[in-house]
Amino acid sequence: MVKTEFSPIADTTRRAEIVALLRRAILTGQLGPGQKLNELRISEQMRVSRAPLREAMRELVQEGLLSSIPYAGTFVIDVTAKDIDDAYSLNQVLDEFAIARTWPLRDQRFFDELDRRHEAVKQATRNLDTTRQIETALQLHGLIYEWADNSVLLETWQRLISRLQMYFALHQHARNEPVPAEDVHETYVRLLKGTDMGAAQRHAREHIHLDFEQLLSYARGLEQRPSRGA
Amino acid sequence: MVKTEFSPIADTTRRAEIVALLRRAILTGQLGPGQKLNELRISEQMRVSRAPLREAMRELVQEGLLSSIPYAGTFVIDVTAKDIDDAYSLNQVLDEFAIARTWPLRDQRFFDELDRRHEAVKQATRNLDTTRQIETALQLHGLIYEWADNSVLLETWQRLISRLQMYFALHQHARNEPVPAEDVHETYVRLLKGTDMGAAQRHAREHIHLDFEQLLSYARGLEQRPSRGA
DNA sequence: TCTTGTTAGATTGTCGACAATCTGATTGTC
DNA sequence: GACAATCAGATTGTCGACAATCTAACAAGA
Known part of the structure; x- marks a missing residue:
């Protein structure tokens, strides 16, 4: 029996891809500090409904790249x-x-x-x-x-x-x-x-x-x- | 002008309350390590739809208390x-x-x-x-x-x-x-x-x-x- | 008996629509 | 003109339903 080394297969949920896309956009400066993320617009651009987008944003909030204020919006964190x-x-x-x-x-x-x-x-x-x-x-x-x-x-x-x-x-x-x-x-x-x-x-x-x-x-x-x- | 000291008012979203409830349940051991969180059952118990529940769970995943496997489920982390x-x-x-x-x-x-x-x-x-x-x-x-x-x-x-x-x-x-x-x-x-x-x-x-x-x-x-x- | 293919049920992922809330402009009053 | 009340539009939060996927049981064939 040969020892097989398989890496786990890629996450195939939209949510995971959205997280990756947003993270990249923030880290490359495509989304600047303080900028507001409009859910409707982004979901339309990505051809995705708001549910997985919002879940992705929640992850990034906990990751510290976004900050969210209820009923006001979600923003890229500010740099101090x-x-x-x-x-x-x-x-x-x-x-x-x-x-x-x-x-x-x-x-x-x-x-x-x-x-x-x-x-x-x-x-x-x-x-x-x-x-x-x-x-x-x-x-x-x-x-x-x-x-x-x-x-x-x-x-x-x-x-x-x-x-x-x-x-x-x-x-x-x-x-x-x-x-x-x-x-x-x-x-x-x-x-x-x-x-x-x-x-x-x-x-x-x-x-x-x-x-x-x-x-x-x-x-x-x-x-x-x-x-x-x- | 007297220096006022107001604390921020409470988050009034269901999501925030769900996060607090789940976190408490995990930290007190009410939800044991490795246990699976059934979305439908929990959402019914809390009288809430699955959307805010799922967002809350996403937060706790990033917080390190839960771990999630796509299409398989979300689980309380194991203790090693x-x-x-x-x-x-x-x-x-x-x-x-x-x-x-x-x-x-x-x-x-x-x-x-x-x-x-x-x-x-x-x-x-x-x-x-x-x-x-x-x-x-x-x-x-x-x-x-x-x-x-x-x-x-x-x-x-x-x-x-x-x-x-x-x-x-x-x-x-x-x-x-x-x-x-x-x-x-x-x-x-x-x-x-x-x-x-x-x-x-x-x-x-x-x-x-x-x-x-x-x-x-x-x-x-x-x-x-x-x-x-x- | 073991393996493989199939299928039904349950569960997660995603969607579109509605409700709650905020923001800014407008109007009316002093 | 200054200020408060009101309202319309936009945006976020939540809901119920449908689609995609997994699991386990069962059947068929070697």
């Missing part, structure tokens, strides 16, 4: 500088924990996957695809969470990251300039392969520090002259 | 020893972080609220109300998260804790014996009022350690002979 700062500081703590948990579990498969994701970032960078670059960079960063063998931690990080991805996408959208060509993840990958866990943890803190600083100043700028919706 | 262990280890890290953040923000109002919640636990203990005892103990513990002024952290903790509360409730249900009468939170409260932050952090780790150990052995016992549903 404090939110980013909060997420950033928590992310530092989680990073440290994730690295500590992953450290003794590293093996060849881990290193291979690390390289693969690193390569994906470089690929996106070469192609000047900023959206994909953010996506791949977060996936590279997320490996330590997937490897840490702690489902609650992984889930927590994914919730955190979906918001950060939205922020980063907004930022890039606004600046609309070519992304840094040099490989900023080189050291990160190298340290994760090394033997000094403390060094890896320390670097992780600073690794994303610069990006966050830029993001923060951008968000602070937004708050001076808030533009509602789109 | 690993889940508890994962949640416990993450909770330690978060506790440390929350205390560090709260520390410089402590003031008289903090101390008062601390005493108030401590008193609530003692009250529930005197009344031998185990469910309420768990609830109040978690609320006491949650003060450092509410005070830490980090919305993402608070949200993370609340997700974590709703599951832990379910575990604890199950545990108590199973053992069904009078809860410890002595005041195990005395030291915790005293240290949070003191000047040695490190001591408070260290104690927080051990504070819940014993409870978790009991919980873990209980969960491990469950996994030997899994009883599905109720």
Whole structure:
């Protein structure tokens, strides 16, 4: 008997597809912060009734990407500088924990996957695809969470990251300039392969520090002259 | 002009009430792990149509209390020893972080609220109300998260804790014996009022350690002979 | 006996219509 | 003109019915 490895088949409900569509629209900035989601219009555009759409929106509300006010509407969450700062500081703590948990579990498969994701970032960078670059960079960063063998931690990080991805996408959208060509993840990958866990943890803190600083100043700028919706 | 302090008025949608009802049923053990939620039956019992019920269930799925399989059903999540262990280890890290953040923000109002919640636990203990005892103990513990002024952290903790509360409730249900009468939170409260932050952090780790150990052995016992549903 | 195909019942997913609520403009009054 | 009452339109919340899918029992054939 050969050991078969089947992955679970795709969700075939409209609801699941709607969730994916909406999430993507938010994370890429297609739907801006504060924007209201009109149920009737969206359901007509997607050729779907409002029932699965509303269920999908409820999921995204709990996921933290939307916020809903009864009888008023459902909106894309607003970006405040404090939110980013909060997420950033928590992310530092989680990073440290994730690295500590992953450290003794590293093996060849881990290193291979690390390289693969690193390569994906470089690929996106070469192609000047900023959206994909953010996506791949977060996936590279997320490996330590997937490897840490702690489902609650992984889930927590994914919730955190979906918001950060939205922020980063907004930022890039606004600046609309070519992304840094040099490989900023080189050291990160190298340290994760090394033997000094403390060094890896320390670097992780600073690794994303610069990006966050830029993001923060951008968000602070937004708050001076808030533009509602789109 | 007097500074008015109005709390937001209650959500008046059926959906919100259904969420509250279901959550309570799960956290008190009225709905056991693995149990399937029949939409038609529940909607009839609540005198509500399936639409708001399904939306409510979608929220609880994202909250981590339910899990859903398309066309198969929605179930109360299963309790595994690993889940508890994962949640416990993450909770330690978060506790440390929350205390560090709260520390410089402590003031008289903090101390008062601390005493108030401590008193609530003692009250529930005197009344031998185990469910309420768990609830109040978690609320006491949650003060450092509410005070830490980090919305993402608070949200993370609340997700974590709703599951832990379910575990604890199950545990108590199973053992069904009078809860410890002595005041195990005395030291915790005293240290949070003191000047040695490190001591408070260290104690927080051990504070819940014993409870978790009991919980873990209980969960491990469950996994030997899994009883599905109720 | 084991496997495969069929079918009836139950349950979940989706739809279109109606009810409840909010928003903004309009009207009337002082 | 300022302000409150009213009303029409738009939008969200809820309902009941239908479609799609799953489950389990049963029958047919090797």
